[in-house]
Amino acid sequence: VQLTLMVVGASGTGRTTFVNTLCESEVLPHTIDQTPEEAHIETGIQIKPIQVELEEDGVRIAMTLIDTKGFGDNIDNEYCFQEILSYLELQYDHILAEESRIRRNPRFKDQRVHALLYFIPPTGHALREMDIELMKRLAPRVNVIPVIGKSDTLTPKELREFKKRIMEDIEYYSIPVYNFPYDVEEDDEDTILDNSELRALLPFAIVGSEEKFMINGENVRGRRYPWGIVEVENPDHSDFARLRQALLMTHLTDLKEITHDFLYENYRTEKLSR
Amino acid sequence: VQLTLMVVGASGTGRTTFVNTLCESEVLPHTIDQTPEEAHIETGIQIKPIQVELEEDGVRIAMTLIDTKGFGDNIDNEYCFQEILSYLELQYDHILAEESRIRRNPRFKDQRVHALLYFIPPTGHALREMDIELMKRLAPRVNVIPVIGKSDTLTPKELREFKKRIMEDIEYYSIPVYNFPYDVEEDDEDTILDNSELRALLPFAIVGSEEKFMINGENVRGRRYPWGIVEVENPDHSDFARLRQALLMTHLTDLKEITHDFLYENYRTEKLSR
Numbered sequence: 001v002q003l004t005l006m007v008v009g010a011s012g013t014g015r016t017t018f019v020n021t022l023c024e025s026e027v028l029p030h031t032i033d034q035t036p037e038e039a040h041i042e043t044g045i046q047i048k049p050i051q052v053e054l055e056e057d058g059v060r061i062a063m064t065l066i067d068t069k070g071f072g073d074n075i076d077n078e079y080c081f082q083e084i085l086s087y088l089e090l091q092y093d094h095i096l097a098e099e100s101r102i103r104r105n106p107r108f109k110d111q112r113v114h115a116l117l118y119f120i121p122p123t124g125h126a127l128r129e130m131d132i133e134l135m136k137r138l139a140p141r142v143n144v145i146p147v148i149g150k151s152d153t154l155t156p157k158e159l160r161e162f163k164k165r166i167m168e169d170i171e172y173y174s175i176p177v178y179n180f181p182y183d184v185e186e187d188d189e190d191t192i193l194d195n196s197e198l199r200a201l202l203p204f205a206i207v208g209s210e211e212k213f214m215i216n217g218e219n220v221r222g223r224r225y226p227w228g229i230v231e232v233e234n235p236d237h238s239d240f241a242r243l244r245q246a247l248l249m250t251h252l253t254d255l256k257e258i259t260h261d262f263l264y265e266n267y268r269t270e271k272l273s274r
Numbered sequence: 275v276q277l278t279l280m281v282v283g284a285s286g287t288g289r290t291t292f293v294n295t296l297c298e299s300e301v302l303p304h305t306i307d308q309t310p311e312e313a314h315i316e317t318g319i320q321i322k323p324i325q326v327e328l329e330e331d332g333v334r335i336a337m338t339l340i341d342t343k344g345f346g347d348n349i350d351n352e353y354c355f356q357e358i359l360s361y362l363e364l365q366y367d368h369i370l371a372e373e374s375r376i377r378r379n380p381r382f383k384d385q386r387v388h389a390l391l392y393f394i395p396p397t398g399h400a401l402r403e404m405d406i407e408l409m410k411r412l413a414p415r416v417n418v419i420p421v422i423g424k425s426d427t428l429t430p431k432e433l434r435e436f437k438k439r440i441m442e443d444i445e446y447y448s449i450p451v452y453n454f455p456y457d458v459e460e461d462d463e464d465t466i467l468d469n470s471e472l473r474a475l476l477p478f479a480i481v482g483s484e485e486k487f488m489i490n491g492e493n494v495r496g497r498r499y500p501w502g503i504v505e506v507e508n509p510d511h512s513d514f515a516r517l518r519q520a521l522l523m524t525h526l527t528d529l530k531e532i533t534h535d536f537l538y539e540n541y542r543t544e545k546l547s548r
């Protein structure tokens with residue numbers, strides 16, 4: 001099983017830690033070791049795919065993870081949007097070219113992105129112009145799943161209000177995010193229930209950690225503060241476990257089908273009719 | 275006693291809450307009630323002074339607090355720097371004009387800003403280009419005190435490394451922040467100790483809260499999470515108390531003297547020699 005996931009978000013929203021938590025190993029290095037000299041060149045965005053082998057519920061998943069360092073770090077961020085969009089469309093162009101070849105390339109690799117996790121910084125207010133712009137522009141080309149990074153910054157009440165406000169913004173600006181679609185007439189009760197629950201969690205409140213602690217006899221991933229320990233997999237502390245299950249198990253196929261049968265097809269039609 | 279304080283930082287860095295915590299009452303409203311329609315117009319920055327009466331250790335302080343909503347919220351933030359700088363210089367221009375008047379204006383109010391608290395978002399990495407630019411450009415006109423907003427986002431180890439990295443950046447970019455200056459030859463031991471301790475805390479790790487909880491029989495300001503309660507005034511949880519004491523008591527005079535005798539004089543010399 002293959003899956004291609006992209007993570008986008010401003011520096012410091014917990015993207016790198018999330019990826020390492022998802023893969024249960026340090027697949028992405030932290031750039032915190034960069035010296036002041038190296039760190040402050042306005043470099044635009046760096047799009048870097050890496051290959052990871054995962055196992056979820058006995059199923060082996062070959063995952064391509066694409067990190068996008070540098071998004072939102074510049075004083076003017078206009079071209080960052082364009083670089084990500086170009087990357088997504090380039091993968092569609094490769095499929096288009098391959099489709100029309102008389103002699104197929106046996107080594108061809110489908111690198112279309114099946115889901116883009118957009119990390120909203122936990123401000124506690126509303127979507128910023130940058131968040132709206134990005135999601136709106138990318139949603140026609142990829143399944144955009146909004147997540148709140150470092151959600152342990154927010155108290156339960158603040159989180160509820162923040163999630164509600166973000167979904168109102170998403171509604172108001174007609175941003176077509178991936179919202180776990182279901183058909184009340186076609187789908188069975190379990191599917192409808194599962195999808196409505198996931199939809200109700202949007203945007204997912206994410207906490208990531210590369211450290212483990214002993215809690216109630218179990219070694220669990222968490223963040224230890226002087227006032228307590230946040231448990232990554234505890235549903236009262238974070239939506240991480242639910243999101244991981246949706247991405248790697250229950251909704252993997254749906255994300256791929258929507259990408260191939262809908263998003264790609266739309267792009268193809270648009271491109272060929274120009 | 276009069277003091278003028280400005281708070282600058284991107285939306286969601288905890289500025290409003292900090293001000294309300296400092297004044298122990300809701301002097302600044304939260305804009306979280308804005309609807310999506312109102313909130314997303316690129317309005318630039320809003321500079322709004324408010325007057326507050328405080329009491330610290332029996333001394334009455336008439337404080338002017340200046341909030342700067344909208345900083346860093348736009349896709350292109352260049353003009354925000356300029357608006358803040360213009361505000362600071364305008365107050366100097368007023369003094370300059372008043373100084374040269376033959377007939378003094380008895381109702382003249384000195385609105386020079388004595389300290390600017392710059393809220394660094396708790397990314398855990400390093401200063402962003404925007405942070406460096408802002409502090410570097412404003413430091414010649416006002417005492418800039420860097421603080422880390424919402425510092426309860428960081429574990430003790432992350433906070434230590436973040437503070438260290440920020441101070442390295444400040445050093446590397448020669449940003450002349452207010453660093454609790456002392457004279458080893460002139461000042462007494464207590465003053466030297468006090469100032470070195472405050473300097474060592476830079477940038478101050480701030481947690482703010484408008485809620486109170488019962489902890490060990492005392493009603494204290496804090497933030498309650500499912501995993502524990504952060505206490506605003508607990509020095510192991512936040513540097514809030516130390517900063518408040520410095521601003522309103524121990525270093526109030528120093529901040530004003532530097533503004534009047536050094537920063538203003540430099541501006542005056544520059545302006546009159548053009």
Ligand SMILES: Nc1nc2c(ncn2[C@@H]2O[C@H](COP(=O)(O)OP(=O)(O)O)[C@@H](O)[C@H]2O)c(=O)[nH]1
Binds near residue numbers: 014
């Ligand atoms: N509070 C909190 N901090 C986190 C979380 N995940 C990562 N961090 C910390 O935030 C800092 C930046 O994280 P990183 O994953 O490198 O962010 P990135 O720049 O978005 O890739 C580091 O100090 C992390 O330890 C989280 O879920 N909650």
Ligand SMILES: Nc1nc2c(ncn2[C@@H]2O[C@H](COP(=O)(O)OP(=O)(O)O)[C@@H](O)[C@H]2O)c(=O)[nH]1
Binds near residue numbers: 123152286424
């Ligand atoms: N984790 C954390 N959240 C805070 C802190 N102070 C305020 N907040 C929350 O962050 C959100 C935005 O705070 P606010 O003070 O309005 O930020 P501002 O936009 O910078 O003025 C609200 O949900 C606050 O309750 C803090 O010290 N730590």
